[in-house]
Amino acid sequence: MNQKKILTSGLKTPCYIIDEVALTQNCSQLKQVQDETGCKILLAQKAFSNYDLYPVLAPYLAGTEASGLYEARLGATHMPNKECHVFCGAYRKEEFEELLNYADHIVFNSPSQLKKYGKLAKNAGKEIGIRINPECSTQEGHDIYDPCAPGSRLGTTLTQWQEHMTEELIDLLDGIHFHTLCEQNSDALAQTLTAVEEKFGVYLHKMKWLNMGGGHHITRKDYDVTLLKKCILHMKNTYQLEIYLEPGEAVALNAGYLYTQVLDTLKNGDMHIAILDMSAACHTPDVIEMPYRPPLFLSGNAGEKAYTYRLGGPTCLSGDIIGDYSFDMPLKDGNYLLFEDMAIYSMCKNNTFNGMPLPDIYVLRADGSFELLARFGYDDFKYRLGK
Numbered sequence: 001m002n003q004k005k006i007l008t009s010g011l012k013t014p015c016y017i018i019d020e021v022a023l024t025q026n027c028s029q030l031k032q033v034q035d036e037t038g039c040k041i042l043l044a045q046k047a048f049s050n051y052d053l054y055p056v057l058a059p060y061l062a063g064t065e066a067s068g069l070y071e072a073r074l075g076a077t078h079m080p081n082k083e084c085h086v087f088c089g090a091y092r093k094e095e096f097e098e099l100l101n102y103a104d105h106i107v108f109n110s111p112s113q114l115k116k117y118g119k120l121a122k123n124a125g126k127e128i129g130i131r132i133n134p135e136c137s138t139q140e141g142h143d144i145y146d147p148c149a150p151g152s153r154l155g156t157t158l159t160q161w162q163e164h165m166t167e168e169l170i171d172l173l174d175g176i177h178f179h180t181l182c183e184q185n186s187d188a189l190a191q192t193l194t195a196v197e198e199k200f201g202v203y204l205h206k207m208k209w210l211n212m213g214g215g216h217h218i219t220r221k222d223y224d225v226t227l228l229k230k231c232i233l234h235m236k237n238t239y240q241l242e243i244y245l246e247p248g249e250a251v252a253l254n255a256g257y258l259y260t261q262v263l264d265t266l267k268n269g270d271m272h273i274a275i276l277d278m279s280a281a282c283h284t285p286d287v288i289e290m291p292y293r294p295p296l297f298l299s300g301n302a303g304e305k306a307y308t309y310r311l312g313g314p315t316c317l318s319g320d321i322i323g324d325y326s327f328d329m330p331l332k333d334g335n336y337l338l339f340e341d342m343a344i345y346s347m348c349k350n351n352t353f354n355g356m357p358l359p360d361i362y363v364l365r366a367d368g369s370f371e372l373l374a375r376f377g378y379d380d381f382k383y384r385l386g387k
């Protein structure tokens with residue numbers, strides 16, 4: 001089991017370890033969906049952009065999806081000869097021309113952005129899409145991940161479409177894009193598609209493709225792949241469309257670890273505390289933003305095993321807490337811990353708040369060897385702040 005191997009590896013902590021075999025397993029599931037439906041699946045790089053692994057992903061995927069110029073450049077460079085799609089809330093004029101060197105599919109957020117850049121992109125031979133907002137919220141709990149929430153800036157609502165989309169603008173379009181899901185199952189997709197068809201169905205007949213965004217938790221154990229395939233084929237056959245999906249999480253779900261060490265233990269009242277050499281605020285920001293509780297190898301929920309600790313980072317932020325976990329043995333200075341599912345929204349969201357060092361990045365190769373991909377030091381902290 002890879003967890004045991006990593007836990008006893010003695011690698012310098014804190015460090016991330018990307019699991020090549022787990023990545024490949026996710027990708028072959030995604031490949032199967034593509035093979036059985038004829039859809040195309042792209043890697044949403046904002047979730048996972050460790051480009052050293054792109055050669056591992058490339059044989060299984062149709063290409064990459066980017067949130068702007070830099071990710072588009074990364075995708076075009078490191079997953080070459082594949083499709084490169086980009087969506088951005090608004091494009092900068094100075095950057096747009098450069099973007100044309102990298103992206104082959106460009107999605108606009110609003111009719112005004114389409115009007116501003118559509119012809120330029122079209123003349124450069126690009127396929128053009130617009131992001132719609134079907135105003136169909138299917139998630140509860142985290143509003144910051146709901147682009148269908150009232151007043152959202154993401155995507156064009158039917159009202160906005162009717163007010164601003166001229167015939168000329170519609171004629172520029174090759175496709176329609178929506179992204180409304182987050183860590184969801186295919187029942188939420190089915191519900192969303194009903195709203196998309198009801199509101200935008202007449203326009204879909206004129207399009208070449210439909211991009212159904214990310215948030216499809218396809219590689220999660222309980223995901224209903226049969227319903228997903230049904231949804232894809234329904235849209236494909238009803239409107240004669242090429243279907244794209246661009247999951248981030250599903251590509252690298254459960255395919256990485258954060259290896260860390262206990263630096264100190266203390267007790268405040270009844271609360272046992274362990275301070276680790278990793279920080280939630282710096283190294284796993286989604287633990288605080290989302291929020292969520294990352295799985296920790298060989299631990300239980302608070303109170304489940306004999307010894308419960310609140311795990312936190314060494315920074316000055318009171319809320320720099322990963323969560324409460326229980327263990328069979330008391331924690332001691334120098335103990336190693338291994339957080340799981342750490343490949344997504346971690347390395348690409350890191351920061352150096354408090355001057356925290358960035359964790360090194362390794363890949364555990366299929367042959368069982370550890371390969372160092374990146375090592376960081378003082379300079380990485382310093383040069384982001386001045387000369």
Ligand SMILES: *Cc1c(COP(=O)(O)O)cnc(C)c1O
Nearest residue numbers: 044047179213214215247248249
């Ligand atoms: C975030 C995002 C994705 C990927 O979402 P996951 O939840 O990681 O699957 C895809 N497309 C767009 C436009 C996004 O903003």
